[in-house]
Amino acid sequence: MNKGQVVSFDEAVALSQDLVSTKPYCVWVSVFEALGRTLAKDIICKKNLPSYNNAALDGFAFKHQEGLSELLIKTTILAGNVVEPSLGENECYKIMTGAKVPDDADTIIPFEDCLLYDEHKIILSPNVKKGNALRFKGEEERVGALLLSEGTCLSSRDIALLASQGISMVEVYKKLAIAVFSTGDELKSPWEIASEDEIYDINALSLMALLREHGFAAQYCGVIPDNLEAATAYFAQMKQYDVLVTSGGVSMGEADFVERALLINGFKASFHGINIKPGKPTMMGKMGETIVASMPGNPLAAYVNAFLFLIPVLKKFQGQKKFNFEVIYAQNSEPFKVKSGRINLVLGTYNLGAFYAFDGNRYGSGMVKPLVNSNALWISDETTTHVESGEEIKLLLF
Known part of the structure; x- marks a missing residue:
C-alpha cells in the first residue's frame, strides 16, 4: 500500500486479521496449567457422563410399579459403594447422592417426600414418577461425542469437563511471545522520577494489562528514545518475538521514527492510518514473521485501538476459533x-x-x-x- 494511505474501519479489520497466516506449534501442559490456553486438538468423550446410573439426591431407590406402598430397607448405599442387585419383593435401598444405583432399581424418592420412614421401612408417596431423581449413564454425554473443539480457549468450566474424563495432560498451542514498549524522550517508567516536564509511560502498562485481561502475557521492554539509529538497532533485536506492540512515534511528526526504523528492518505495513477517531495513526504490518502493531501515543486512543484491532489478531494468531467481538x-x-x-x-x-x-x-x-x-x-x-x-x-x- 502507499505510504500515508488511510483505510476504512472495515478494511483495517480485514487487513489486520490477514496478518495471521500460521498457528503456533503445539505443546503439552498439565491440566492444572491449562486455564486460558488454546486447545490444539479436539477433546472426545472417552468416559460416559455420568459413567453409571447414580442418585441425584439422598433418598430411597426402588423398582417402580403400580400399587407399591410400604417398602423394607434392604441396605444403605453410600457414594463409592458398589452393591450388586439384591432387592426382594417390596424392598428398597437407602441411597446417598452420587452413589451408584443397582440395576434392579429405577426410581428414587427423596427422604422428605416419603409419607413415613424409619430405620427399617418407608411408606411411599403415591405421586412418585418412574425414573425420578435418577441420573442415567451417558445421559449428559456418551463415549465418542465431541466435548471441546480445537481452538477453544479453556475456561474453568472447560477444566471441569477435562477432569471428568481423567485427562491430566492436554495439547495446546504455545503461548505467543509478545513484546510491549513505548517511544518518546518525555516518557519515564513507573519506577523513575518524572519532573513537571516529563510524563509516565501509561501506554505500555495499560496495554500489557489489556493483553493479560484477554489471556496474553507480554514482556515490558521499556521506552525507546525518539532516535532513528537507536530505534533501528532496537528493532533488529526483536525479531524473535511473535508480536511487537508499540505506542507513539507513528504520526506524521518530525521526530516520529518508528515506521522508518521498522522499514529498515524489513517491515511491510498492511496499513498506516484508519479513518477513525480516536486512533487515526494506528499502523499494523509484519517484520519478517513478526506481527507489528503500532498504536497512537495518546493513552485513550492506544487502548481503544489495541482493544479493537490487536486483541482479535492475537486470539486468531493463538489459534482460537472465536476471535471477533460479540x-x-x-x-x-x-x-x-x-x-x-x-x-x-x-x-x-x-x-x-x-x-x-x-x-x-x-x-x-x-x-x-x-x-x-x-x-x-x-x-x-x-x-x-x-x-x-x-x-x-x-x-x-x-
Missing part, C-alpha cells in the same frame, strides 16, 4: 453528536439495557478517565452526525 443492543440514554465522514469510537457506560456516552462524547484522546469510567464502546458509521435519546444502538462491551 455485539449487544442498547437504547441510547442521552443525545450526543459525532462528526460525519469518519468512524467515531464513543466510550460510555452500559447499564440495564441503556447506554450513557461519557460526558456526552466531549473528551479527548489523550485522557485516561473516560477509560476508567466506561465499560462499553459504540462504533458509528461514516454518515452519522448525532444519536438521539431512545435510539437503539449496537455496542461492544470492554
Whole structure:
C-alpha cells in the first residue's frame, strides 16, 4: 500500500486479521496449567457422563410399579459403594447422592417426600414418577461425542469437563511471545522520577494489562528514545518475538521514527492510518514473521485501538476459533453528536439495557478517565452526525 494511505474501519479489520497466516506449534501442559490456553486438538468423550446410573439426591431407590406402598430397607448405599442387585419383593435401598444405583432399581424418592420412614421401612408417596431423581449413564454425554473443539480457549468450566474424563495432560498451542514498549524522550517508567516536564509511560502498562485481561502475557521492554539509529538497532533485536506492540512515534511528526526504523528492518505495513477517531495513526504490518502493531501515543486512543484491532489478531494468531467481538443492543440514554465522514469510537457506560456516552462524547484522546469510567464502546458509521435519546444502538462491551 502507499505510504500515508488511510483505510476504512472495515478494511483495517480485514487487513489486520490477514496478518495471521500460521498457528503456533503445539505443546503439552498439565491440566492444572491449562486455564486460558488454546486447545490444539479436539477433546472426545472417552468416559460416559455420568459413567453409571447414580442418585441425584439422598433418598430411597426402588423398582417402580403400580400399587407399591410400604417398602423394607434392604441396605444403605453410600457414594463409592458398589452393591450388586439384591432387592426382594417390596424392598428398597437407602441411597446417598452420587452413589451408584443397582440395576434392579429405577426410581428414587427423596427422604422428605416419603409419607413415613424409619430405620427399617418407608411408606411411599403415591405421586412418585418412574425414573425420578435418577441420573442415567451417558445421559449428559456418551463415549465418542465431541466435548471441546480445537481452538477453544479453556475456561474453568472447560477444566471441569477435562477432569471428568481423567485427562491430566492436554495439547495446546504455545503461548505467543509478545513484546510491549513505548517511544518518546518525555516518557519515564513507573519506577523513575518524572519532573513537571516529563510524563509516565501509561501506554505500555495499560496495554500489557489489556493483553493479560484477554489471556496474553507480554514482556515490558521499556521506552525507546525518539532516535532513528537507536530505534533501528532496537528493532533488529526483536525479531524473535511473535508480536511487537508499540505506542507513539507513528504520526506524521518530525521526530516520529518508528515506521522508518521498522522499514529498515524489513517491515511491510498492511496499513498506516484508519479513518477513525480516536486512533487515526494506528499502523499494523509484519517484520519478517513478526506481527507489528503500532498504536497512537495518546493513552485513550492506544487502548481503544489495541482493544479493537490487536486483541482479535492475537486470539486468531493463538489459534482460537472465536476471535471477533460479540455485539449487544442498547437504547441510547442521552443525545450526543459525532462528526460525519469518519468512524467515531464513543466510550460510555452500559447499564440495564441503556447506554450513557461519557460526558456526552466531549473528551479527548489523550485522557485516561473516560477509560476508567466506561465499560462499553459504540462504533458509528461514516454518515452519522448525532444519536438521539431512545435510539437503539449496537455496542461492544470492554
